[in-house]
C-alpha cells in the first residue's frame with residue numbers, strides 16, 4: 085500500500101520526503117503506523133527487492149487497497165511496468181537515468197555483456213600417485229593446473245592464483261601429499277599463512293583428509309610470519325622478547341611519536357601522526373634503518389627524525405613492536421651463521437600463502453632459510469595485494485622467477501567460488517589497474533543473477549535495506565552464516581551494527597573493533613548530552629574536561645566545591661579558578677548552555693555544543709585532524725547521522741547505552757557462535773567466502789578512501805590502485821549474490837558513486 089495513518093494523519097508515500105523514510109520506518113517498528121482501511125498495524129517496507137510501501141504485519145486476504153489515489157500517479161499518466169533482470173521497471177522510463185535525490189532510486193543490475201559459455205575444465209580423475217587417487221575418491225577434486233602445483237615438491241614453485249581459484253585447496257592438498265605420498269618429516273615443513281585463523285583452518289582441513297596422522301599435523305609448523313619468527317626469537321632470548329614489553333596498540337606508538345613531536349614543534353592538528361606510524365612501519369619492513377632513510381619530502385624528513393627518536397625511546401625502555409619481531413629474527417639469523425644453519429637444517433620445505441603481501445624483511449628471512457634446500461612454494465595473487473601501505477610489495481611475486489632461477493610457474497585462473505556474473509564484474513573492475521599481471525578469471529557456473537547496485541539515501545537506510553534483504557533470504561532458506569556485510573573502515577559499520585543489534589539476527593564483529601560510542605571524540609560529545617540530564621554525572625564531567633582544556637586534577641576541587649557550596653558538580657565548573665580570565669569566562673558560559681540542551685533534539689544539542697562550547701575547536705586541536713585515516717570531525721558527522729533518528733536526548737542516550745552493551749555481548753557471542761552473519765572490514769574478509777555479500781559505502785571518500793583520493797590529486801596513483809584491489813577482494817568473496825550499495829549521502833553530505841565502480845555502472 086502507498087498510504088498509512090501516523091499520528092492521526094494520513095501519510096502518502098509519494099508525498100513523503102526520502103529523508104523521512106527511515107523515521108517513518110522506525111515509527112512502524114514502534115507500532116505507531118496503522119492501515120487506513122482496517123486500522124491494523126502496518127510497517128514501512130524498505131528493502132532491495134521491492135519499492136518502499138506499507139505492509140501489514142499479518143498478511144491480509146484479500147489485501148487492503150489504498151483509499152486515496154497516490155498523488156504522483158494522479159498527476160502523471162499511468163505507468164506501465166515491465167520486468168527486467170528480475171526488477172519491475174516503468175516501461176517508459178530509461179533505467180540509465182540518474183534520479184533526483186528525493187525520489188526512490190530503483191536498484192539495478194550490473195549489465196553482463198555476453199552470456200555464460202561453459203568451457204570444459206580438465207579435472208584429473210586418475211593420477212600416477214596413490215594418495216592423490218585416494219583424495220579424489222574422497223571428493224577432493226583438483227584440476228590439472230592445481231594438480232601440477234600440488235605435486236611439484238622439489239625446487240622453487242610460484243603459483244599465481246586468482247581469487248577463488250583454490251589456493252587454500254592447493255596448499256592443504258600439497259601438504260597432505262608431502263606427508264602421505266612423499267613421507268616428508270612434518271617437522272621440516274614451514275607453512276606460512278597471513279592470519280592465525282587461516283593456519284588453524286588449514287590444519288583443520290588437513291585433519292579431514294584420508295590417512296592423515298594427527299600427530300603429523302601437530303608437528304607441522306603452521307602460522308603467521310610474526311608468530312613463527314617470534315617463537316624463534318623468544319626461544320633464543322626469552323627475557324628480551326617477553327610479551328609484556330610489546331607495544332601492542334597503535335596509540336602506544338602514537339604517544340611516543342607525539343612526545344618527541346612536541347620537541348620538534350609538530351602541531352597535532354596539522355601533523356599526520358597516523359601516517360607517520362605507517363611510514364615508520366614501511367621503512368622498518370623494508371629494512372631501512374633510521375640512518376638509512378632518504379626522505380623524499382619535507383614531511384618525510386620530519387618522520388625520519390621521529391623514527392630515530394622512536395627507536396631510541398624503545399631501546400631505552402626495552403620495548404619492542406610487531407615489526408621488531410621480524411627484524412629481530414632477521415638480524416639473529418643473518419649475524420649468527422650457526423643459528424641460521426640449525427634452522428636451515430630443521431626446515432626444508434616452505435609453503436607461503438598470500439605471497440603478494442610479503443614485505444622485504446619477510447622475503448629476506450625466507451630467502452635466508454630456504455637458501456640451502458631451495459624448496460619454496462609461494463602462492464599469491466597480485467590483484468589481492470592490500471597491505472602495501474605497510475611495506476607489502478607484490479613485486480616479489482611478480483619477479484619471483486628472477487630471485488629463484490629455474491623455478492616453475494603455475495597459473496590458476498579458474499574461479500570455483502563465484503558465479504560467472506560476479507567473476508565478470510570483478511574482472512571488469514580490476515582491469516583498470518595498470519600495475520598488475522594481466523589475467524582474467526574464468527567462472528565455472530552461472531546463476532543468471534547479475535550483481536545488484538542499490539541506492540539508499542544514507543547510511544541508516546543502507547543498513548535497513550540490507551537487514552530487510554537478509555531477512556527475506558533467510559525466510560527462503562539461506563542461513564545466517566551465508567551472509568557478509570563488508571565495509572572499508574570500522575566507522576563505516578555503525579549503522580549496520582545498530583540495525584543488526586536491534587534485529588533478532590545473529591551476527592559477528594571483529595573482536596578488536598572499537599565500539600563507535602566509546603571513541604574518544606564521540607564519548608566527549610555525548611558527555612555534554614548526559615550532563616544536560618544529570619548534572620552530577622561524575623564520569624561525564626571527567627570526559628568533558630579535556631574539551632575545556634582543563635586538567636583532570638580539577639575534579640577534586642569540583643567535588644569539594646560541590647559539597648561545600650551544596651551545588652551540582654556541573655554548576656561548580658563556573659566556579660573553577662584556572663588563573664586565565666578567558667578560560668574562566670568560558671566556563672561560566674558552559675553551565676547555562678548545557679542546561680539549555682535538555683529539551684532539544686540530540687542533533688540540535690550536538691550542533692550547539694560544537695559551535696557554542698568550542699567543541700569544534702577542540703576537535704581541531706585534539707581530534708587527530710592531522711590524521712588522514714581517522715579524523716575526529718568525521719566521528720562527529722557520524723554521530724549526527726545516528727542522532728537524527730531520535731527526538732529526545734534521553735532516548736538517544738538510552739540507545740547509546742544499549743548499543744555499547746550490545747557491542748560487548750556480540751563480541752562474546754562472536755567467540756562461540758558459528759552460524760552467524762559476518763560484519764567485517766574488507767581487509768579482514770580476505771581469504772573468506774560467503775554466499776551473499778553486501779558491500780556498503782560504494783562512494784568516493786569511502787572506497788576509495790579520502791586518503792587515496794588526496795594522494796591521487798597529488799599525482800600518486802598507487803593508493804587508488806590499492807583501493808581498487810580492495811574492492812576486487814570484496815567482490816570476489818561472494819559466491820552467488822553480490823549487492824553494492826551506493827548511498828546518496830554520507831556523513832550528512834551529498835556524495836558521488838565510487839569512481840572504482842565506473843566500469844560496472846555504465847549500462
Ligand SMILES: Nc1ncnc2c1ncn2[C@@H]1O[C@H](COP(=O)(O)OP(=O)(O)OP(=O)(O)O)[C@@H](O)[C@H]1O
Pocket residue numbers: 225226227230245246247248249250251252253254465468499500501770771772773816
Ligand atoms: N578443483 C576444484 N573443483 C571444485 N571446487 C574447487 C576446486 N578448487 C577449489 N574449489 C572451491 O573453490 C572455492 C575457492 O577455493 P579457495 O578458498 O581455496 O580459493 P582461494 O584461491 O584461496 O581464494 P581467495 O584467494 O579468493 O581467497 C572453495 O569453495 C573451494 O572448495
